[in-house]
Amino acid sequence: MMTGPTHHRESQSQDTSLFQSRYPHFNVLDKWATPDWDDQTRDAIRRRLEQVPTIRFFTEPERRTLEAVVEQILPQPDRTPTQKVPIVPWIDKKLFDDTRDGYRRDVLPPQQISWRMAIRGIDETAQALYGMAFSDLGSDPQRLVLERLQQGEPPGKTWQILPSHVFFSKVLTVAIVKIYYAHPMAWNEIGYHGPSSPRGYSRIWDGGIDPWDAQAEHGAHGDRS
Amino acid sequence: MERTVTGPDAALWTLTAPGIHGNRVPMRDRSREDVDFCIVGAGAGGGVLGAKLAEAGFSVVILEAGEHWDPTRDFISDESAAAKLFWTDERITGGEHPVELGSNNSGRGVGGSTVHYSMVALRAHPEDFSRRSIDGDVPGADLVDWPLSFDDLEPYYEEVEEALQIAGPTFYPWGRRRRRYPQREHELNACANVLVRGCRHLGIPVAPSPIATLSAPHADRPPCVYRGLCNYGCTTNAKSSTLVTYIPRAIRAGAEVRPESMVAQVIHDEQGHASGVLYFRKGHKELHRQRAQHVIIAGYAIESPRLLLNSASSRFPDGLANSSGLVGKYFMVQSSDQAYAKFPERINQYKAPPPGGAISEHFNRTMPEAGFICGYVIEVIGPHPVEFSERLIAGRSLWGADLRREMLDYNFYSALGMVGEVMPQRSNHVSLHPTERDQYGLPVAYVVFSYHENDKRLIEHARRTMQRILEAAGGTGSWAAPRTAHIMGTCRMGSQPTTSVVNADCRAHDIPNLYICDGSVFPTSTGVNPSLTIQALAARTADRLCDKARRGDL
Amino acid sequence: MTSAVFLELGPFQWLAIILAMGTGVLFFDALVGHYRHRFGYRLQYAPLAVGTLVILAAVLAAARPSVTWVITALEMCGWGAAVTGLVGFGYHWYYGIVKKPAGLAWFLHYLMYGAPLLFPLMLTSMGLLAVIVAAGLSGARMVFGAPMPTALCLFVAVVLLGSILQAGILHYRGAFNNPAMYLPLSIPVVTVAVALWVAESPSAANETVFAILLWSTLLIGFTGFGMHLRGIDRQMGGLYVALFNLMQGPPQGVPGIFVALAGVGLVAVYLL
DSSP states (O other): OSSSSOOOOOOOOOOOOGGOSSTTTTOGGGGGGTTOHHHHHHHHOOOOOOOOOOOOSOOOHHHHHHHHHHHHHHTTSSSSTTTTTOOOOHHHHHHHHOOOSSSEETTTTOOHHHHHHHHHHHHHHHHHHHSGGGGGGGGHHHHHHHHHHHHSSOOSSSGSSSOOOHHIIIIIIIHHHHHTTHHHHHHHHHTTTOOOOSOSOOOSSOOOOOTTTTOOOOOOOOOOO | OOOOOSSEEEEGGEEEESSSSSEEEEEETTTEEEEHHHHHHHHSSHHHHHHHHHHHHEEEEEEOOOOOOOOOHHOOTTTGGGGBBBBOOOOEEEESSOOSSTTOBOOTTTTGGGGTTBBOOOOOOGGGGGHHHHOOOTTTTTHHHHOOOOOHHHHHHHHHHHHTTTTEEEEOOSSOOOOOOSSEEOOOHHHHHHHHHHHHHHHHHOOEBBBBOOOBTTTTTTOOOOOOGGOOSSSSBBBBOOOTTHHHHHHTTOOEEEEEEEEEEEEEEESSEEEEEEETTTSSSSEEEEEEEEEOSSSSSHHHHHHHHHOSSSSSSSTTTTTTTTTBSSSSSEEEEEEEEEOSSOOOOOOOOTTTTEEEEOOSSSOTTTSSOOOOEEEEEEOOOHHHHHHHHHHHOOOOOOHHHHHHHHHEEEEEEEEEOOOOOOTSSEEEEEEETTTSSSSEEEOOOOOHHHHHHHHHHHHHHHHHHHHTOOOOOEEEEEEEEEEEEETTTTTTTOOOOOOOTBBBSOOOOOOEOOOGGGOOOOOSHHHHHHHHHHHHHHHHHHHHHHHHOO | OOOOTTTBHHHHHHHHHHHHHHHHHHHHHHHHHHHHHTTSSGEEEEEEEHHHHHHHHHHHHSTTOHHHHHHHHHHHHHHHHHHHHHHHHHHHHHIIITTTTGGGHHHHHHHHSSOOHHHHHHHHHHHHHHHHHHHEEEEEEEETEEHHHHHHHHHHHHHHHHHHHHHHHHHHTTTOSSSSGGGGGHHHHHHHHHHHHHHSSSOOOHHHHHHHHHHHHHHHHHHHHHHHHHHHHSSSTGGHHHHHHHHHHSSTTTHHHHHHHHHHHHHHHHHO
């Protein structure tokens, strides 16, 4: 119960300069057995780290396309495939279980339909612009395809029914960041302290850094207490 | 804190409910009774009513769609895991400015939105109750005066502030003169210091903020530990949600709080009087019935009108209490745009209660030459990583490497939020969706909303002001993101049955033993966070019900 | 001035012990409070350094009351502590209140949450007590222009008043959530008044009253110790998060000032 999952700080192997964290030695999981984590939080995060779901909703071609899309929306070029924060499996689980968000825009169909449509639409746009499937494109063309989605009314039959800018900015990107920034590796990179219960914070003022916070390693850190 | 029940009806206390310390408390089973009051919704309004009516000796059942939270087990210190605190049954939103529903306005579970709200505890101002008289007609909006005044509500504000032990400053500079808050204000966090510095620099009055979390121990609850996860459930029990204040009182006084019970319909007899409700109980396929002499609906401004509309019958084909046709109409939110800027020192915005401890109500009034009426409050916010990343998407359209890189500066960002008054427009409404159904087969709510011109100008003014404040405090690169908070208006209060749904006592004009007591009854939105006003209204309604009972008028 | 002995120690040896204890509790609170602020100002180490010296000198003086260099050292440390406390007061005033984002406009707020304004002056008082003790050990009957007993009574009155005010501010911040929080504002106020009375015109009667009040104040001080310790346990997590609750909770040392002041008064009454 008290021993945490072994998730060491990833050794930087790929192109690391783009995403240089200010807190290279900070690891939220180091506090697993401290008063910052309680039992229910440990359970929840353990499940998140250890029980990555299998793909049950998407077909293989859909999964491949979605992986490529996710890598554009939340790129992790500084991590090897096994080190990356998994995102597509959690989207898949959400759709397989049909866990909804409490509301839906009236211009969008239910999520199990809209995601399939969107993936199809992304391939249609890729075909229309570059004559290839999205996952076969290089990174720059992939990015351009998604920018067309963001702007609205990109080429592709599906986008005549599904408003691409709504799906892109309200569903696609949001679903991805909701998963990425819920992961301890993301917390480490931004220096977010993570769970805190029963212990809270004492140095809550400008520049205040608690003993159990991410310590200042790079960047300004004046203490204006 | 175990308590043995004694007395002649001790044998009827066969249920238990979660206490707030991981214990269980005895609770009375009233499922087979024709109770005095059946309350739908155990949130801000429902909790207050349940406690006061039970303490007055009435038999009370509170039905809640969500779970009865045990703070020691159910609140997880994690943004994502908190999804269970909000409505996940899908509502459909539309209009020119479709409203996002979730952590900003839709709680589920005992305590309702008071479990996840940011605890800002403000009184409305006396002017808020007579907007129409003061600011006149606004084309395209239906501004009205409330059928009660600040004076009517003042003693109840005091009563609720005392019950919740609101922590606020010794001298609060806005609104009518008042006595000192029950507890002292909190220490300020970095984000609040930014607001204070910026305001002082610009000559804008700023004060410590009154918030509903303990700054000193009270009864069996310890004070706030500044863990900052207030919007995801308070494990400390310092946050004075209804869950840890009024609900335990209600249970001790003999009320039954029945969780995981989704009310599908309010039923009535041949005379057109409410006779109880039908509800779905978790784990059971069939509808259950709770008989009651009076029904109080307190499901907040989307679920309450939805229930009334779903309760349509041959006698009331347009839904209950809807002879005016206004059930679901005049849906309002409050504009809640946020402004962000970066600072050279560590802010660590995730620490301490989001309001940070500071507030400015300087702009919460109709300002001459502003070009719009009504005003807004400027508060502090402290989003956690997921929410912050969503703001970067919404406010700066960031994604890809740009987004991930910007997030690396998360700890150096500070943010401000506004709560702005929104005009009541009849075209903004909650109705039943023609085709969508929820897991129970009930038509879901369809929420249509567009800002009024006045709202847009107010938001523009507020965004500019917030960004100026951030820059005056030393922030750089300020930007803003749109957002709304709170919901109200859909069962508006008034003295005339043709132009309102309930009267000043929250009683439905059409059905004498049906009450609606939550944010739905607000005829205007006011420019302050609504929770304290909702709870004061509920406290007043309970007293009015007791008065009526004493006179034999119930 | 008749000088009695208790447990084979003279009055100034007792005062030296009380001085060590009083400075000790202040040292503890300064350590916790300044650690909470990460010793962001270098001078925040000063009260710890000076406090240590005072404690050492005081213990030495109690053990070797007739050694000249010990007495001199005690007096020097006393002046050092007095000055340090004044500088600290200046810092607490300026950085703890005036330089805060809202400054003097939020005076009451920063009185509660900025640096505790009167704590450094308690260090100054301990410093002055050290000077008094040094004078007494070298046989002087007068100090600061007053006879020893009078000086000590005035000392008790002034410092106790300051302690009451400081406790009042912080107990106000705690909303007097426990009735016991009114204790330091009750009897000790009378103790201050009677201390002044005894200093002005001592008599057997008012000295008896004074003694009773001093014993009560001593008891209140010990109650404070117990309540403050309980206060840590009452916070979320209790002793499981000891360091956190130490920083956030009630200051563990400062009730000891009430004990120390009562002790000073009792020495003056019984042994001088």
